[in-house]
Amino acid sequence: MSPDTPGAPGPLVRPFGDTTGDGMVQVSFTLPLPHDKRAEGAALQLAAKMGMSPALLVHAKAMGPDFTFFVVYGSVTHLVDLREVHVAEREFPLLTPAEVNQAVRTHLGRKLVVVGACIGTDAHTVGIDAILNIKGFAGEKGLEYYRELTVVNLGAQVLVPDLVASAREVGADAVLVSQVVTQKDAHIHNTTTMSAAFREAFPAGEVPLLVVGGPRFEEGSAAALGVDRVFGRGTTPGEVASYLVHELVEPRTTPDPRGVQR
Amino acid sequence: MDLARAHTTVSVERATLRLAGLKGADHEGTPWVNHLVDAVRAQTGLEHGVTTPVWDALRRGQAPDLLTLAQKASSGGVSFRLPEGSDLRASRRAARVAVARGVRTMDRQRAARERMVATVGDAPRTPWVYLIVATGDIHEDIPQARAAAEAGADVIAVIRSTGQSLLDFVPEGATREGFAGTYATQENFRLMRAALDETSRRLGRYVRLTNYASGLCMPEIATLAGLERLDMMLNDSMYGILFRDINPVRTFVDQRFSRQVHARAGIIINTGEDNYLTTADAVEAAHTVTVSQLLNEYFAKEAGLEDWQLGLGHAFEIDPDLPDSFRTELAHALLARRLFPRAPLKWMPPTKHMTGDVFRGYLLDGFFNLAGAMTGQGILLVGMMTEAVVTPWLSDRDLALQNVRYVMEAAGGLTEDFHPPRDGFIQTRARQVLSEAVDLLEGIVHDSDAAGDPPLLAAIADGTFGAMKRPATAGKGLDGVVVKAGGYDNPATSLLEEGATR
Numbered sequence: 001m002s003p004d005t006p007g008a009p010g011p012l013v014r015p016f017g018d019t020t021g022d023g024m025v026q027v028s029f030t031l032p033l034p035h036d037k038r039a040e041g042a043a044l045q046l047a048a049k050m051g052m053s054p055a056l057l058v059h060a061k062a063m064g065p066d067f068t069f070f071v072v073y074g075s076v077t078h079l080v081d082l083r084e085v086h087v088a089e090r091e092f093p094l095l096t097p098a099e100v101n102q103a104v105r106t107h108l109g110r111k112l113v114v115v116g117a118c119i120g121t122d123a124h125t126v127g128i129d130a131i132l133n134i135k136g137f138a139g140e141k142g143l144e145y146y147r148e149l150t151v152v153n154l155g156a157q158v159l160v161p162d163l164v165a166s167a168r169e170v171g172a173d174a175v176l177v178s179q180v181v182t183q184k185d186a187h188i189h190n191t192t193t194m195s196a197a198f199r200e201a202f203p204a205g206e207v208p209l210l211v212v213g214g215p216r217f218e219e220g221s222a223a224a225l226g227v228d229r230v231f232g233r234g235t236t237p238g239e240v241a242s243y244l245v246h247e248l249v250e251p252r253t254t255p256d257p258r259g260v261q262r
Numbered sequence: 263m264d265l266a267r268a269h270t271t272v273s274v275e276r277a278t279l280r281l282a283g284l285k286g287a288d289h290e291g292t293p294w295v296n297h298l299v300d301a302v303r304a305q306t307g308l309e310h311g312v313t314t315p316v317w318d319a320l321r322r323g324q325a326p327d328l329l330t331l332a333q334k335a336s337s338g339g340v341s342f343r344l345p346e347g348s349d350l351r352a353s354r355r356a357a358r359v360a361v362a363r364g365v366r367t368m369d370r371q372r373a374a375r376e377r378m379v380a381t382v383g384d385a386p387r388t389p390w391v392y393l394i395v396a397t398g399d400i401h402e403d404i405p406q407a408r409a410a411a412e413a414g415a416d417v418i419a420v421i422r423s424t425g426q427s428l429l430d431f432v433p434e435g436a437t438r439e440g441f442a443g444t445y446a447t448q449e450n451f452r453l454m455r456a457a458l459d460e461t462s463r464r465l466g467r468y469v470r471l472t473n474y475a476s477g478l479c480m481p482e483i484a485t486l487a488g489l490e491r492l493d494m495m496l497n498d499s500m501y502g503i504l505f506r507d508i509n510p511v512r513t514f515v516d517q518r519f520s521r522q523v524h525a526r527a528g529i530i531i532n533t534g535e536d537n538y539l540t541t542a543d544a545v546e547a548a549h550t551v552t553v554s555q556l557l558n559e560y561f562a563k564e565a566g567l568e569d570w571q572l573g574l575g576h577a578f579e580i581d582p583d584l585p586d587s588f589r590t591e592l593a594h595a596l597l598a599r600r601l602f603p604r605a606p607l608k609w610m611p612p613t614k615h616m617t618g619d620v621f622r623g624y625l626l627d628g629f630f631n632l633a634g635a636m637t638g639q640g641i642l643l644v645g646m647m648t649e650a651v652v653t654p655w656l657s658d659r660d661l662a663l664q665n666v667r668y669v670m671e672a673a674g675g676l677t678e679d680f681h682p683p684r685d686g687f688i689q690t691r692a693r694q695v696l697s698e699a700v701d702l703l704e705g706i707v708h709d710s711d712a713a714g715d716p717p718l719l720a721a722i723a724d725g726t727f728g729a730m731k732r733p734a735t736a737g738k739g740l741d742g743v744v745v746k747a748g749g750y751d752n753p754a755t756s757l758l759e760e761g762a763t764r
Contacts (some may be wrong), residue, residue: 029655063660064409126424126441135505135537139614139650153507155428155738180441 011082023075025052030069035062044068051076088219090239092246100241104148107249113246114143115167115208115243116176117154120190126177127213131237140236149241160194164201167208174209178239179217185208187214188225195226207249211240219231263564265716266518269511270750272742274519275299277481278754279363282313282357282491284328285448287434288336293484294329294429297336305342313357314350315342321353328360350749357517362764365757367527368488372528375491378459379468385416386467387674389609389634389642396421396653400419400438400450404457409656411461411469414663416627416726417494417641419472420454422446427477427506428738432486442653446473446483451490470494472532475520476502478512478739486518492642495519495524495574498534499561500554503728505537509737510719521565522758531567532641536577536610538727544579544614548594549698550727551576555598555705557718559605566758569604574639576612579629586687588629593691595637596682600692609634610737611645623647627662631669638677642666702726702729 017024027050028195040060047055052074059071073232092220095103106113116128130137132153134144144151152170154163177194179187191212198207212222222230229243274296287293299312306315316331324340334340345353385391393415395406407418420499423440426433436453437445446448451473458469470493473482479496480612487495498516502508524531535551535558542550548638556575563570576598579589600609611630616623627645644662646654654662711720715734725731756762 004491028657030655064412067656069657069660123613129424133505133507133539137539139616154423 006076012079013082014079015028015076019077023077024073025076026071026073027052028069028071030063030067032066034059034065034067035068036083038068039068039120043068043072047072047074051078053077080227086141089242092243095242095245097141097238097241100146100245101148101237103245103249108129108148110151111148112244112248113150113170113172114174114176115152115163115170115172116143116178117158117166118156119158119160119163119194120176120186125178127215128155128176131176131178131213131240136237141239142195142237143241145237146241149244156197157224158195160190164197167198168201172208174244177212179214187216189215191225191227200224209244211243213240263518265511265719266514268746270311270746270752271481271512271515271693271739272299272303272308272744273479273481273516274752274755275302275308275410276446276479276667277485277523277621278313278361278517279316279328279332279486280482281754282328283364285434286329286373288333288686290436293431293434293442294332296335297327297581298332301335301338301340302342303744306344307480308744310344310485310749311746311751312750313361313753314353314356314751315355318343318345318349318353321349321356324659333713348366349455349652354751354753357751358756359572359764361753363633364485364489365754366763368523368527369763370486371488372526375468375493376461381690382462385470387670388606389639389665389670390470390606392417392419392472392608392641392643393642393659393663394419394654396440396441396443398423398444400436400444401438401451403444403585404454406456411465412660413660414455414667415468415469415644417470417472418454418458418472419481419494419496420446420450422474427474427502430478430739431743433738436537446486447484448490452490455491459680465514470530470594472496475531476523477506477535478508478516478742480513481519481523483528484523484527487529488523492529494532495520495531496534497521498537498554498575499529499558500722501534501537503722503732503737505534507732507737509740509743510722510732512737512739513744516744517561517642518565519755521562521567522755525562525566525571526758526761528571530571530573530606531562532573532608533575535575536579536613539577539579540614541570542580543740544577545584545590547655549702551594552597552601552695552699553702553706554727555602556699569602570606570607572602574598574602574605575608575610578612578626578633578645579614580617582612582626588633589687590691591629591633592636592682593688594695595633595639596688597692597695599637599639599697606634606640608641608643609639610643612647613649615744616645616649616651620647620650620651622663623649624665628669631666635669635673636676636680676695687706693710717726 014021014023015025044055054076055072058073061069065068072242116132118128132151133142139254143149210227211229212227215233217230264673276299279295284295295549298485302315319340319350359585375444379448387649393410397403397405423441423443423445431583436449455471462469472494475495475497502513503510535554538547538550578591580591612626646658646662650657706721707717709717709721711723719734723733
């Protein structure tokens with residue numbers, strides 16, 4: 001099949017309305033303009049710039065005196081080349097809470113202990129609370145909800161030495177740190193300080209799994225930060241729980257020394 | 263209740279100072295009320311209340327006024343003592359005079375609200391349409407709130423910055439930086455209320471303003487709401503304990519004070535039963551909502567709130583893939599309506615089963631609105647089809663209001679026609695939920711724990727609610743709880759309980 005046959009099943013695809021190759025899409029948006037002919041023209045111009053040709057303005061409605069809402073249908077001129085689509089694979093399978101609990105019960109034989117905190121001057125517990133609090137995030141319950149996890153949420157503005165001490169006291173398997181504030185790269189600085197402190201305080205091989213999360217961490221920067229995993233914006237509690245199981249619970253080649261201590 | 267009466271907290275004491283007119287903060291943003299309460303606590307303790315040592319110090323000429331006293335105390339320049347005899351009586355009297363001024367301000371604000379509703383006009387129908395704004399910047403919130411009111415909202419709620427519930431102080435001044443919400447401050451309250459007053463006059467209906475009296479500063483935020491004429495406050499008896507891990511004793515003490523303030527200020531409280539359904543299955547946990555509503559009603563009445571002030575919560579959170587999910591929602595909603603016939607009831611939209619499919623979400627919100635119309639709910643929190651996707655866009659809000667308007671105009675009168683048949687699906691389901699609720703309440707009454715806590719605390723400690731175990735000796739804010747001594751005095755509590763103005 002020739003690659004320039006749009007709509008044909010193959011590396012090049014177009015959106016599908018009701019006919020192969022029609023390229024139909026729908027978009028809705030708001031322009032900060034009062035509703036009149038000029039606003040409608042502006043909407044069509046935007047549609048054209050988005051690659052919709054021909055574009056059909058099917059709905060325009062004033063929202064107050066200063067804004068207009070539009071719905072536009074049209075055929076996009078763009079082609080999608082499947083050969084250029086790259087998918088970042090998650091390195092661990094996504095588990096349901098029941099599967100997480102089951103895995104911990106079966107393979108670990110005790111509760112998995114998780115300590116969480118916001119460190120430094122960061123008072124934004126939104127991230128750590130979304131992951132830990134039972135209220136959770138994006139319709140998923142937080143780790144406190146998991147029967148086989150023991151969660152210690154230290155809250156905001158926790159000092160690194162206190163975090164290390166708490167982790168040691170409760171025998172943490174994993175330490176979750178949230179960093180929202182990024183002024184002057186505070187999140188990078190705080191994270192490297194934290195990871196260094198843990199590596200210093202625990203013998204090699206017994207350092208808890210260090211996990212850091214926040215909206216501004218770069219994917220793949222875990223090694224540079226000295227932590228085991230970085231989670232970005234939109235991470236759900238289920239993903240974190242699945243990762244913890246993947247790293248800490250699934251059968252290991254060497255027995256976990258922490259497993260026999262308690 | 264006995265427990266709530268036997269303790270005070272740093273926040274209750276700070277709220278009392280706020281009623282006496284102490285406001286402002288140092289250059290680092292620490293409020294003067296915090297400085298003064300901390301200084302008194304360090305020297306004399308708080309078990310006799312903060313006011314007696316403070317007004318004793320003022321009487322002894324340690325400072326010319328309350329603000330100067332707080333400023334001096336913050337640098338350790340004031341020595342406090344517990345006065346005795348005639349000094350004690352005079353200090354208490356002086357404190358009462360000062361605090362009574364704040365209480366009268368709340369009374370005046372309540373009267374001002376009643377006057378405005380009478381002259382400007384009230385919301386045209388129930389349910390009141392409740393819309394949320396949250397930009398983080400009060401100066402951005404104001405135009406959004408006005409636009410929402412003009413588009414049909416009867417109630418504007420300004421969501422708080424995430425994490426404020428865990429701050430042990432109330433930030434000061436107009437704030438322009440919040441995280442997923444705007445800080446609750448006295449100045450922000452004032453600015454928003456003034457803007458909505460103007461909008462109310464233009465629209466010919468009083469637009470109500472809502473904020474959140476929860477978290478560690480609940481008593482202070484309730485007080486500021488009363489002083490600045492907010493109209494509704496989120497105020498749940500157990501939310502902070504279960505979902506924010508705030509110490510149970512701290513919560514019950516702070517709760518009681520804040521509810522007394524709300525009662526006096528004519529504020530409608532909104533309770534948080536929706537949270538039980540977002541963390542547990544909405545069918546299985548339906549009876550926990552009923553139990554929580556009953557507890558919230560009890561604690562509210564005890565604090566002096568009247569039926570019209572009880573915005574007891576519930577939510578449309580049943581998995582839409584279940585058979586008869588809408589009928590079950592109707593059964594639950596009607597149960598709440600019948601159990602609390604005079605309370606306005608706050609009906610909250612689906613969040614848990616909003617998947618990002620905004621089209622399906624719009625349909626679900628339509629059914630939510632319909633259930634609200636059919637069962638005569640008092641306050642309808644408008645659902646957004648972009649729930650769990652983005653914070654609502656202008657267009658999301660507009661579409662959501664169209665959805666509400668359509669359903670209310672098309673089917674608002676259905677409450678009149680909707681009488682589920684005897685022993686039909688809806689009645690049977692409602693009866694089942696009610697009987698499960700009664701069983702749970704009986705279980706709570708007989709609950710006990712090793713520490714010998716009262717039954718409700720024991721039940722909270724062993725995870726009866728929301729599947730969370732919250733022992734009475736743990737949780738945030740415990741260090742701010744103080745057992746009252748025999749001579750404890752708090753003029754605010756006295757004035758609120760006596761209904762006195764002087």
